[in-house]
Amino acid sequence: MKVNVNPVKGMRDFLPNEKEIRDYVETIIINTYKQNGFQLIETPVVENIERLLGSKGGENLKLIYKIMKRGEKLDLTRDNLNEVDLADLGLRYDLTVPLSRFYCNNKSKLLPVFKSLQVGNVFRAERAQKGRYRSFKQCDIDIIGEPSKTAEIELIITTAKALTALNVSNFSFRINDRRILKNVVLSCGFNENNFESVCITLDKLDKIGMDGVEKELIKKDFNKENINNIISALKEINLKGTECLTTYGVEKEVAENVSSIISIVKEFSKGKFEIKFDFTLVRGMGYYTGTIFEISYKDLGYSIGGGGRYDEMIGNFIGEKIPAIGFSIGFERLVNELIEENFKVPNLEKGVLLYDDKSDNLSCVLSKAEELRNNGFSITLYKKAKKIGKQLNQLKSFGFTKFAIFENDDTKMKNLD
Amino acid sequence: MKVNVNPVKGMRDFLPNEKEIRDYVETIIINTYKQNGFQLIETPVVENIERLLGSKGGENLKLIYKIMKRGEKLDLTRDNLNEVDLADLGLRYDLTVPLSRFYCNNKSKLLPVFKSLQVGNVFRAERAQKGRYRSFKQCDIDIIGEPSKTAEIELIITTAKALTALNVSNFSFRINDRRILKNVVLSCGFNENNFESVCITLDKLDKIGMDGVEKELIKKDFNKENINNIISALKEINLKGTECLTTYGVEKEVAENVSSIISIVKEFSKGKFEIKFDFTLVRGMGYYTGTIFEISYKDLGYSIGGGGRYDEMIGNFIGEKIPAIGFSIGFERLVNELIEENFKVPNLEKGVLLYDDKSDNLSCVLSKAEELRNNGFSITLYKKAKKIGKQLNQLKSFGFTKFAIFENDDTKMKNLD
Incomplete structure (x- = not known):
């Protein structure tokens, strides 16, 4: 009897050569992060289903692999069965939700400002396509308990060091703030309900251009005046940067925070990498509350990492507001790029x-x-x-x-x- | 709102200190295995549910976490729903089934004799109890494509080296052969259907003693004469070792194979660790076909590793018989023991x-x-x-x-x- 011996759809077997490269890259990243004071932890790939579904994971919530209840708890005789009755567990879709739970569960055993490093697989039942996997590795650093911009700066420069340690250059950071996005969009006349939809269109600026953005907003049937407002705002912000944000209702403190992060990171980088304000950077997760950032690499059409502040998530677990911020390297994209560039693991006899x-x-x-x-x-x-x-x-x-x-x-x- | 922040039942969060020890132990094991020519591979934690349920995993098949179908494939409106209709995937319960699938999927890209090293988590929905986890790590080495005792010997001495590299001593190997078990049990008059049940009792000899074994077999209502036969066989084999096996229908070649493995390993070990024939060693997996072995450590009542030959499993996938044998270190038990012994990761400033x-x-x-x-x-x-x-x-x-x-x-x- 012959049976199908392919890995499960969207998941992969790693042969020795590829595994060697992956492990080498992972080790370099982990060592760099540890060297910079981040502490490696581990959480299970399985989480309670309510916890996953209750997180603000945006579109990812639709992609969760649900694990069936077992034994007597699985009742298939009920009328009007629905999915949620049948599952009690699920595979995690990111490392941030498990980290927040971990922090709450172990708070007393951690330093008041906890610098976490977590590397592991996450699972999303995405439509299968080239370069998109249903099980993939993330490398996350997070700082929990630090409200100030020190956290943003540490995450950005430490991530830059990890990439540099892998001889990756030509990367740059883009930074924005969810509060800036919100203030500008609302000040143009859009209402709260349309915020996400407007953001999804703004996010496409580098792909479809200013005209494309305008066309898409018109197609979405938004008020013409609001569209004119946002287009002119885009143009002005493009030109003047964070300077002009206060005229769109952004608090001075928020605008200054972003520009100060940029200037300190620039001073540190000594031109080895770029960082710039990008008002059209959105990021999908609903749980972000403040600064958000992404890494662009060469002229790839996608980022090789990103993250942001999620100051509310831990509060949702323990009813006590605790600031938190994370940066995730998209391990798969990075490794695939390195393999394309013919990356060699040094010195293996x-x-x-x-x-x-x-x-x-x-x-x-x-x-x-x-x-x-x-x-x-x-x-x-x-x-x-x-x-x-x-x-x-x-x-x-x-x-x-x-x-x-x-x-x-x-x-x-x-x-x- | 306060919510439950514990990890899922039977699974664990690892704090930085414990994670550091675990990673150190894992690295030492991996480096030793690599040094000895094993090649690290990786397979997904998720496998097709039919593949898992179709494997001869014994009791473990009842403990599989099943993942629900998604989207339109999940039909909850059918009459007489049963579990199998609802799941298409599951979490792996060991690393051997995925390895066999991996080998079949990638055969042309591997050396004809493939020495595999795989480290990863496996999942079993066991009843929760101290020291038993629902997600745990295994470190497996396997040799696929080598029918001779070289494979057994390499696996045993390489595993011994990994333990020695961790400064673990006081361990010893027990070795048996499924064919010996079968021949002896059948030659005592038991029939094929009762083989598993008799083995389950024999397996308990070191816990319940010869009297206990006899009592349990009587309780199981086996023929008195057969019970007398097996008890006297036990006593003789205990005394004379592999020498007397042929009188119980064991092929000379099979008996000599075991004793030859023992003598070559002994010559290599130079007394640093013990290896002995143990007729009551059974091992639970139904997929074993020949030699089986376990590692005892100090006077712990459980083994810290084990394995055996599974010459049929790959054939089940591709219809071509390919010999295979594996040895798995029970990572959790080993690490827990090391932590109990106050193990320190060297030299961390x-x-x-x-x-x-x-x-x-x-x-x-x-x-x-x-x-x-x-x-x-x-x-x-x-x-x-x-x-x-x-x-x-x-x-x-x-x-x-x-x-x-x-x-x-x-x-x-x-x-x-």
Whole structure:
């Protein structure tokens, strides 16, 4: 009987070579973050379904994998069954909701300002398409308990360091603030109910241009005057930056906060990377409350990371308002880009010790392998094939760089080339 | 609104200290395995539900977390709904089933004898009890494509090396063969249908003793003569080891295979660890077909690892018989033991740079932190509290070993003690 042996739709098997690159990138990111004072934690991939559905995850809530109740709790005999009756658990769709729960659960065992580092898989039942996965890795740093801009600045410069440690350059940060978005949009005459819809269109500015934005807003049947207002606001903000925001009802403090973050980060970066204010940066999650940011990389049409302030989420759990902010590296996109650029894991020497299966000297072969390992080689035992040339070529194609053929005490490693 | 912030039942949050130990142990194990020629791969935690339910996972099949179908595929209006109609996916209960699928899916891209290393979480909806988790980590090495005892020997000695690298001693291996179990049990008069039930009782010998085994078999209402036969077989095998197995219908080759593995491993171990034949070793998985083994550690009543041959599983996927064997370290039990023994991660120096929030010199603070990091410290930025003594004590209790208070170019690290 033959059965389907593909991984589940949208999820992936990782072969040794790709896994090696992924692990190397992950290690560099983790080490950089640790070096900068972030502490690695771990949360389960499974969360209670009410907790997931009750979070402000925007569109992601529709993409949650729900886990069925088990045993007696699963009642299939009821009338008018609906999904929610049948599930008690779900797979997490991000790392921020679990982190907030983690923080509330372990608050007394953490430093008052907690700098968290979390790396793990998240799951979204997205429509399958190239480069979009249903299980993917995120690398998040978060600072919980720090209301001031220090948190924003630390997250941005530490993320820049992680990218630099991977020899990634040509990246830049875009920054905005949800409060700025809201004030400007409302001051143009739109009402609260249309805010999200207007934002979704503004978000497309770099793809569809000013004309495209205008057309889409007209198509959405918004008031013509409001549309004119927002277009002229866009143009003015584009030109003058954070300077002009107060004329659109933005608090001075909020505008200054963004411009101060930008100037301190610029001073630190010494031109090695860019950071700029981008009024059309929106970000999908409903839980953001203040600063939001994204990393652009080269001329890719998508960001390789992003994040923002979510000062309300923890309060929803424990009824005590605690400021929080996070930055997530989109691991999959970053790794895919690095692989496209032919990224190599440095300095990996892998050796193979070939031995003759017919000989009754397995103990000696094992001892010889140990000896070679003690000389610093990573050694695989492999049975010698009849056609040794063909076998050596095969081994080379699998990334081995050294080989030895077991003979006696004189067995020496040679280069595979 | 206050909500439940505990992790899902049977699953755990890992705080920074415990996470550090876990990651250290995992890294040592992975590096040892890689050094010995095993290649790290990764498979998704989610698998098709039919694939999971169709595997011979014994009792574990009852413990699978099932994921509900999504969108139109979820039909709740049907009559006589049952669980299987509603789920299309599930969480894996071990790493062996995904590995077999992985191998079949990627066979052409792997070496003919594939030495796999896989580390990941598996999920079982067990009844919650101390030390038993519903999400736990396994570290598996497997050799696929090697029918001979070389595979058994490599797995055993490599696992021993991983434990030794963690300074774990006092461990020993027990080895048996499913074919030996079967031949002996059947030769005593039991029939095929009762094989599993007899094995479950034999497995308890070290807990309930020979009398206990006899009583339980009587209670299970087996034929008195068969019970006498198996008890006398137990006693003889206990005394004479593999020597007497052929008198119970075991093939000479099978008996010699086990004793040869034992003698080669002993020669290699030079007395650093024990390995012995144990006829009462059973192991629960239905998919084992030949050699099986477990690691005992000190006088713990449970094993900290185990595995065996599963020469049929891959054949079930692709209709071509391919030999396979695996060894899994029970990561949770091992780590829990190490933590009980007060295991310390070597050589971790963590520093904190305290700065004054009121000062308008964040850029200088950031530069100073960079300077200290470049001197080899891991540095966390932290705002200086009014009561500095109390704050230093708190930081020390969180594992920081060095501190500095930002002043100017002279800022120096001091010991926290």
